[in-house]
Amino acid sequence: MRPLQIACLAVAMALLTCCSDRSQVSRIIWFDSPATFFEEAFPLGNGRIGMMIHGDPFNDIIVLNEESLWAGGPVDPYMNPDAWKYLDEVREALFREDYQSAERIVRNIQGKFSESYAPLGDLYFSFSDSGTISEYCRNLDIRSGISTIQYKLNDVSISREAFISYPDQVAVLKFTASDKALSFGTSAKSLLKFNTSFSGTNYYMDGLAPVHAEPSYRGDIPDAIVYDTVGKGMRYRMIVSILENDGILTANDEGFSIEDASEVILLVSIATSYNGFDKDPGLEGKDERSLAEKILSSASLYSYKELKRRHREDFTDLFDRVEISLNYSSAPDLPINERLKAYTAGSDDPDLEALYFQFGRYLLISSSRPGGIPANLQGIWNHHLRPPWSSNYTANINSEMNYWPAEVTNLSETHMPLLEFIERLSITGAVTAKTFYNCRGWCCSHNSDIWAMTNPVGDFGKGHPVWANWSMAGPWYCLHLYEHFAFTCDTVWLRDYAWPLMKGAARFCLDYLVEGPDGYLVTAPSTSPENEFLDANGIRGSTLYGSTSDMALIRGLFNKIIEINRFLDREDELINEVISAIDYLYPYQIGEKGNLQEWYHDWQDRDPHHRHISHLIGLYPDNQISPTETPDLADAARRSLELRGDGGTGWSKAWKINAWARLLDGNHAYDMLRAHLTYSDPDPATQYTGGGTFPNLLDSHPPFQIDGNFGGTSGIAEMLLQSHNGEIHLLPALPDRWSSGYINGLRARGGFTVDQKWSNNELLVAIIIPDRSCSIQIRYRDQVKRFDVEAGIPLTINSLNF
Numbered sequence: 148m149r150p151l152q153i154a155c156l157a158v159a160m161a162l163l164t165c166c167s168d169r170s171q172v173s174r175i176i177w178f179d180s181p182a183t184f185f186e187e188a189f190p191l192g193n194g195r196i197g198m199m200i201h202g203d204p205f206n207d208i209i210v211l212n213e214e215s216l217w218a219g220g221p222v223d224p225y226m227n228p229d230a231w232k233y234l235d236e237v238r239e240a241l242f243r244e245d246y247q248s249a250e251r252i253v254r255n256i257q258g259k260f261s262e263s264y265a266p267l268g269d270l271y272f273s274f275s276d277s278g279t280i281s282e283y284c285r286n287l288d289i290r291s292g293i294s295t296i297q298y299k300l301n302d303v304s305i306s307r308e309a310f311i312s313y314p315d316q317v318a319v320l321k322f323t324a325s326d327k328a329l330s331f332g333t334s335a336k337s338l339l340k341f342n343t344s345f346s347g348t349n350y351y352m353d354g355l356a357p358v359h360a361e362p363s364y365r366g367d368i369p370d371a372i373v374y375d376t377v378g379k380g381m382r383y384r385m386i387v388s389i390l391e392n393d394g395i396l397t398a399n400d401e402g403f404s405i406e407d408a409s410e411v412i413l414l415v416s417i418a419t420s421y422n423g424f425d426k427d428p429g430l431e432g433k434d435e436r437s438l439a440e441k442i443l444s445s446a447s448l449y450s451y452k453e454l455k456r457r458h459r460e461d462f463t464d465l466f467d468r469v470e471i472s473l474n475y476s477s478a479p480d481l482p483i484n485e486r487l488k489a490y491t492a493g494s495d496d497p498d499l500e501a502l503y504f505q506f507g508r509y510l511l512i513s514s515s516r517p518g519g520i521p522a523n524l525q526g527i528w529n530h531h532l533r534p535p536w537s538s539n540y541t542a543n544i545n546s547e548m549n550y551w552p553a554e555v556t557n558l559s560e561t562h563m564p565l566l567e568f569i570e571r572l573s574i575t576g577a578v579t580a581k582t583f584y585n586c587r588g589w590c591c592s593h594n595s596d597i598w599a600m601t602n603p604v605g606d607f608g609k610g611h612p613v614w615a616n617w618s619m620a621g622p623w624y625c626l627h628l629y630e631h632f633a634f635t636c637d638t639v640w641l642r643d644y645a646w647p648l649m650k651g652a653a654r655f656c657l658d659y660l661v662e663g664p665d666g667y668l669v670t671a672p673s674t675s676p677e678n679e680f681l682d683a684n685g686i687r688g689s690t691l692y693g694s695t696s697d698m699a700l701i702r703g704l705f706n707k708i709i710e711i712n713r714f715l716d717r718e719d720e721l722i723n724e725v726i727s728a729i730d731y732l733y734p735y736q737i738g739e740k741g742n743l744q745e746w747y748h749d750w751q752d753r754d755p756h757h758r759h760i761s762h763l764i765g766l767y768p769d770n771q772i773s774p775t776e777t778p779d780l781a782d783a784a785r786r787s788l789e790l791r792g793d794g795g796t797g798w799s800k801a802w803k804i805n806a807w808a809r810l811l812d813g814n815h816a817y818d819m820l821r822a823h824l825t826y827s828d829p830d831p832a833t834q835y836t837g838g839g840t841f842p843n844l845l846d847s848h849p850p851f852q853i854d855g856n857f858g859g860t861s862g863i864a865e866m867l868l869q870s871h872n873g874e875i876h877l878l879p880a881l882p883d884r885w886s887s888g889y890i891n892g893l894r895a896r897g898g899f900t901v902d903q904k905w906s907n908n909e910l911l912v913a914i915i916i917p918d919r920s921c922s923i924q925i926r927y928r929d930q931v932k933r934f935d936v937e938a939g940i941p942l943t944i945n946s947l948n949f
C-alpha cells in the first residue's frame with residue numbers, strides 16, 4: 148500500500164451505507180424521498196446492463212437497459228456512391244469565396260441518420276399500501292455500486308438493495324422486512340414490442356427493437372419507428388428469477404406476486420441477439436434466450452452473499468484506485484437535491500466537488516467495461532423510445548468527452564470499448580472515405596451508432612451542414628488511441644492495434660487536404676462544429692475551408708504519427724507523406740481581438756457565446772497549446788475563452804473546466820466547476836436551460852447527457868495533475884478554494900501513479916510510482932527538476948528535494 152493511502156483507508160473502512168448516520172459519507176449519495184423523475188433516480192450498471200432505481204415504497208419502477216439494444220441493423224456504407232463527385236464543385240465555390248453556393252452543394256455529400264439506442268423496459272413493483280411510511284432513505288454507495296432503500300412501514304423495517312454484477316452479469320435485488328410483511332406484485336412493460344410469460348420461478352420478457360428509429364429532433368415524421376415483419380431487428384430476453392422467497396408465490400404470464408415474505412432475492416438476467424456491428428441481429432443474431440438462461444444458471448450457483456462479495460470486490464477494485472479529499476471536508480446533513488441547491492446558492496461544499504469527481508468515475512465503471520459497447524450519449528441509461536439525439540455517438544465532442552477521465556483517473560480498462568469501436572469504424576469508414584470523398588484511409592463523421600456508421604448524416608441533403616458535414620472524427624478518435632498508449636506504455640498494443648488505425652486515419656487526412664488560396668494545405672469543405680461565421684460581407688455561413696479545429700485535429704494526428712514512427716523505429720512510406728505535409732498545414736492565427744481564430748479568416752462568430760469551443764481542441768484535449776511551450780497561443784486561447792464566456796450546455800461548461808485548467812488558471816476552472824454544478828430542475832417544465840447538474844448528479848445539457856459528467860471529472864483531474872512532453876506537473880491549477888487536501892492514484896503519461904497532498908495551498912508531498920525505470924522531469928509552479936526513477940520504487944517529492 149502506498150503511504151498516502153494508509154490515512155485514507157481508515158476513512159474508507161468507516162464508510163456507512165445507510166442513512167442513520169449521515170456524517171462523513173462522502174461516497175454516499177442519498178435522498179429522503181423516492182424519485183419522481185428519471186433525473187432523481189440512481190443509475191446502476193455493470194457496463195452492459197443498466198438500471199435506474201426510483202425507490203417508491205408503494206409503486207416502484209426500475210428502468211432497464213442493455214448496452215447492445217439498439218434500433219436498426221448493419222449499415223450499408225455504400226449508401227451514396229456518387230457523393231464524392233460533388234467535392235470539386237464545393238471546393239471551386241469555396242475558393243472563389245462563394246460560401247453560400249458551397250453550403251448548398253455540400254448537402255449532396257450526406258447520407259442517412261444514425262440509429263437510436265433503445266429502452267429495454269420497466270420493472271414494476273406494487274407493494275401493498277396499507278400503512279404509513281417513516282424514516283425513508285434512499286442511498287447509492289458509489290464505492291461499491293450498491294443502492295439501498297430503507298424505510299418503516301408502520302413498525303416493520305423494510306430494506307431493498309440492488310446491484311448489478313460485472314463478474315456474474317446479472318442484476319441482484321434483495322428485499323427484506325423485519326417481519327413477514329413483504330407483499331408485492333411484479334410485472335414488466337416495454338415501449339418496444341414485447342410479451343411476458345412465467346414458468347417455474349422465472350418471469351420472462353421477450354422483445355424486439357425496431358429496424359429503424361428516427362432521431363427525435365426530426366419531430367413527428369411518418370415511419371419514425373419501423374418494425375420488420377420478416378425477422379430483422381434486435382431481439383432481447385429479460386428474465387426475473389426468484390432465487391429466494393419465504394413468502395407465498397402466485398404467478399401468471401402477466402407477472403407474479405409474493406405475499407407475506409420476510410426475504411426475497413431476485414436475479415435479473417438480460418441478453419440481446421446482437422452479434423457484431425456487421426451481422427443482422429434478427430437474421431444472423433445470437434440466441435438471446437439461451438444466452439440469458441446461461442448467464443442466469445451460472446449466477447444462480449452462487450448464494451446472494453457470494454454474488455454480493457464478488458460484485459463488491461470487482462467494483463471497489465476499480466473505484467478505490469483513486470482517493471480524493473478537498474479541504475478534508477465532510478458532507479453536510481442534507482439529501483443530495485438539497486445539497487446541490489445549497490451549493491448553487493453559494494454555500495461551500497468541497498466534499499460535494501470531490502463526490503462529483505468520484506461520481507464520474509462511478510459512471511464510467513458502470514457504463515463501460517472491456518468487451519462491451521462504448522458508453523453512448525446517456526451512458527447506458529435511457530427510457531425514451533426516440534431518445535434525445537438518438538442517444539448515439541456524437542463525435543464532434545460528446546463521445547470523446549465520455550472517455551476523457553478514463554486514463555488519468557486510473558480506469559484505463561474502461562477505455563477499451565471506445566478503443567475497440569475505432570477498429571469497427573475504420574471498416575465502414577474506409578467505404579465512406581472512398582465513396583463520399585474519393586480518399587484512401589478511413590474517416591468518420593458527426594454521428595455513429597452500434598452499427599459503426601461513419602457517413603455524414605442529414606438524410607441525403609436535409610441536414611444543415613453546420614453539423615452534418617463534418618468528417619474529422621477519425622483524427623479525434625485516434626487521439627484516444629494515442630492517449631491509451633501514452634498512459635500505459637503498451638508498445639505491443641500500439642504497434643499491433645493502434646498504429647494501423649492511426650495510419651488509416653492519417654491517409655484520409657492526407658488525401659482530403661488541398662492547397663488553399665495562400666498555398667497552405669487546408670480541409671475543404673470544412674466546418675467548425677457547430678458554429679456559424681459572418682463572412683467579410685456579414686453573410687452567415689458554416690461551410691468554409693481550413694477551420695482551426697480541422698487543422699488542429701490533423702496537426703495533432705500527424706505529430707503523433709511522426710512521434711510513434713520514431714518510437715517504433717519503422718520505415719514507413721506514409722511517414723514521408725506526413726512529414727512533407729505537416730509544415731504546410733495552415734497554422735494557428737491570432738485575430739484582431741487577440742483571440743485564437745476559429746475560422747480561416749478573421750471573421751465574426753454569428754453566436755460569440757457558442758457552446759462549442761472546437762478551435763481550442765489544441766489546448767484541450769490535445770496539447771499543442773500550453774502556457775509553458777506556446778505562451779502566445781495560450782494567451783490567444785485564453786482570450787477566446789473569455790470572449791466565449793462561461794455559459795453553455797452541460798458538456799460545454801465541462802470542456803471549459805478542462806481548458807482553463809490547461810491554461811493553469813485554477814480559479815477560473817473552479818468557477819466553471821461551480822457553474823457546472825448548478826442545480827438543474829428535473830421537471831422539464833421548470834428546467835434551467837443553461838447546463839447544470841440534475842439532483843441525481845447526472846449532467847444536464849439539458850436534457851440528460853452523460854458527457855458533462857465525464858468532462859467534469861476529467862476537469863477536476865486536470866486541475867490537480869497534468870503530464871506532457873515527458874514532464875509531470877504537480878497541482879498545476881490548484882484553486883485558492885481548495886487550500887488543503889489529497890488526491891491519490893491519478894495516472895500520468897509515461898506510466899506513473901501519483902499521490903499528492905497539500906496544505907495552505909502548498910504541495911506538502913507527492914509520491915510518484917513509475918511503472919518502469921526512466922528519467923522524469925517534475926514541475927511544481929516555476930520549478931522544474933529531473934529525477935531518475937526505478938520501476939515500482941516510489942519517488943517522494945517534498946521540500947527536502949524540491
Ligand code: FUC
Nearest residue numbers: 536541545614677796848
Ligand atoms: C452536439 C451538440 C449538442 C448536443 C448534441 C448531442 O451536436 O452541439 O449540443 O450535445 O451534440
